[in-house]
Amino acid sequence: MVSSLFYGLVGYLLWINLRRRWRWTWLIPVITALIVLCIGLSRIYLGVHYPSDVLAGFAAGTAVWTGCVMGVHTIDHHHSDRLGV
Secondary structure, three states, X not given: OHHHHHHXXXXXXXXXXXXXXXXXXXXXXXXXXXXXXXXXXXXXXXXXXXXXXXXXXXXXXXXXXXXXXXXXXXHHHHHHHHHOO
């Protein structure tokens, strides 16, 4: 759960800040998804978690990530309104 939230949020923040400056921005979500997937698969492979645990962690991490993204958008919207942008 924490890896999907942390790396997902870092990937999202990189994407929104680099999308107008870097041509290969589409690589950021792909690499982020691969990192999170590899971490989840490694947890199953090492026998630390069952596959259902990993899927539940992905679901919970994605739910919290969605809340964080909504918060970032809300803060950005209110910040741009204050600046008159």
